[in-house]
Amino acid sequence: MLLWVLGLLLSVSGLCVWLEFACMIPRSGGEKVYLEAAYRRPKMLITTIFAVQAIALGFTASGCIVFASNILVAANRTVTEWAERGIAIAVIISVTVIHTFVPKLGVHGMNFFTILKLILLIFIVVTGWVVLGGGVSKVPDPHASFHNAFAGSAKSGNPYATALFKVLNSYAGWSNAMYVLNEVKNPVRTIKIAGPLGLSTCGVLxxxxxxxxxxxxxxxxxxxxxxxxxxxxxxxxxxSAAQRALSVLVALSAYGNVLTVTFAQSRVNQELAKEGVIPFPRFWASSWPFGSPSAGLILHFIPSFIVIVAIPFGDAYNFILDVEGYPGAVMNSLVVAGLFYLRWTEPKAPRPFKVWLPVAAFFMLGQAFQLVAPFLKPPGGKGDTSLPYWLYAIVGISILAASVVYWAVWWVAAPKLGKYSLESRNEPLADGTNVLVYHRVPTEDKRA
Known part of the structure; x- marks a missing residue:
């Protein structure tokens, strides 16, 4: 329970940090934009790190898995693991198709499922009050969980870190709006009101x-x-009948989550393509044929599909959240450090919203805990999956390290060995989208 309170406090403090950046730089891209503002040297390094992390870990497999498992509970059926995978794959395919061909339906769907989720949460909360009041005979002692509430608590930091990753994942939508600020009317005013209101409402529920x-x-x-x-x-x-009915609602809520995350992530992918960071940027930046980031949606679909197919389903949900969470904590730490750096180097820059620095420091401490605690041995040496407890942190670090290697080869080593430099050119697409494309220019030509 306390982890949910801590998660809310960390999320609110993180939102305040993001709000300062969003009000300073009111454009789509989220932390990519904020990191680039703070870490301008070495050139393209932070952009590349963010791009690899965002694309490799920007999948929505967890929501697809939740949908599949809850639909099967509702149907009261036990099926093979591959049948369950098939349902999860159908979810990501349908969401990709909706956002590609009928993007307005996708937006309406996100709004509908958000309302559904709020109604469901309110129903559970009110039911809980009735239970606590002794109004449900099936629960003879509704206060049993609150007697000696901390008995049996873990003494290692590892379980708390993995649990906190999952709690923060539940709150994670607070940063999604920053990815699409270009599509928000009066973004500074809107985000200053909607962000805290939405997160606080969700957190209390x-x-x-x-x-x-x-x-x-x-x-x-x-x-x-x-x-x-x-x-x-x-x-x-x-x-049991109510259990199955709720499972349908939870599945629909998970579907709404997949819709929302896919909507935001596809636009992040498109923005990265426009910057020329990923190979074949003209293709990935395309909004053909219906004005939606269709190629960005495909780029989002690919890792989601791979994760659904590749990871053992028994461990998939927990492992996915853990792997997503660790590099996310690294990037969050860099964003906060960047805020401190810009406060020091550009103290007079216009800031329509300023986070109180102790709040930013609290958020950074929370990220530091999440970076260290996964390496502390949990009770019995076993984490929340059958895999080694430290594996998700190593996978996360490996992805970030791979991004640095990619940058070093693409931006530094290859040009030196090939005796060329990379020069960007603005190449508009047929739909009017401006894309930066890096071309190889031989060193001899530049000297001439």
């Missing part, structure tokens, strides 16, 4: 929902249930 869950079942019962906590809550309070 999440915390109250957790109170509801623990009012109906103890942590031991939830851990032994073999199903999601929301599903077990409905079964405990209303019975």
């Amino acid at each position: 999440y915390i109250l929902a957790n109170v509801a869950y623990f009012s109906a079942a103890t942590p031991a019962e939830i851990a032994a249930s073999g199903t999601t906590v929301a599903s077990f809550f409905m079964k405990k309070v209303f019975g």
Whole structure:
């Protein structure tokens, strides 16, 4: 429970950091733009690191898996792992098709599923109040979870770090709006109001929902249930039929999450292509044929599909969230450090919103904990998957290291060995999109 409170506080502090940057630089791109503003040398390094991390880990496989597992619970069916994978693949395909060919439907869908999620959370919260008040005979002691609440708590930092990654993933949407600020009317005013309001509303509902869950079942019962906590809550309070009904709603909520993340991530991919950071930028930057970032959607689809197919399903959800979270904590740390740097080097720059520096420092400490704790041995030497507890951190570090290697080869070593330099040229596409394309210019030609 306290992790949800901590997660909310960290998310609010992170939002404040992002708000300062977003109000200073009100354009799409999110942390890519903020990192580039702070880390201008070596040229293209921070952009490349962000690009590789965003593309390699910008998948929405976890939401697809949640949809698949909950739909099967609702159908009361047990199927093979590959059938479950097939459902998850169908989700990412359908979302990609919707955002590509009927983008307005995708936006309306995101709004609809957001409202559905809020209604579902409010229903769970109110039900929890009824349970706590003793109004449900199936729960004889609704306060059992709150007696000696910290009994059996882990003494290693590793479980808390992995749990915090998952909590923060639930709050993660607070940064999505910064990716699409170009599409927001009056972005500075809107983001200053909508960001804190949306995150605080969501956070309060999440915390109250957790109170509801623990009012109906103890942590031991939830851990032994073999199903999601929301599903077990409905079964405990209303019975199996309600459990299946809720599973449908949770699946739809997960589908909405996939819609939202795909919408934002495809635009990040398109912005990266416009900067010429990734190979074949003219293709990936295209908005053909319906004005949507169709190629960016394909670039988002590819890693999502690979993860769904490649990772063992029993470990997939937890491992995906952990792998996404670790490099994310690195990038978040760099953003906060960049804020401190710009405050020092450009103190008079216009800042329509200024975060209180202790708030930024608190956020940075939270990221530091998430970077160190995964390497602390958990109780029994086992993490939240059957894989080595340190593996997700190593995978995350490897991806970031690979991005540095890619930059060193593309931007430094290859031009030196090939005796050429990379020069950018603005090449408009047929739809009017401006794309920076880097061309090789032989050193001899430049001297001439």
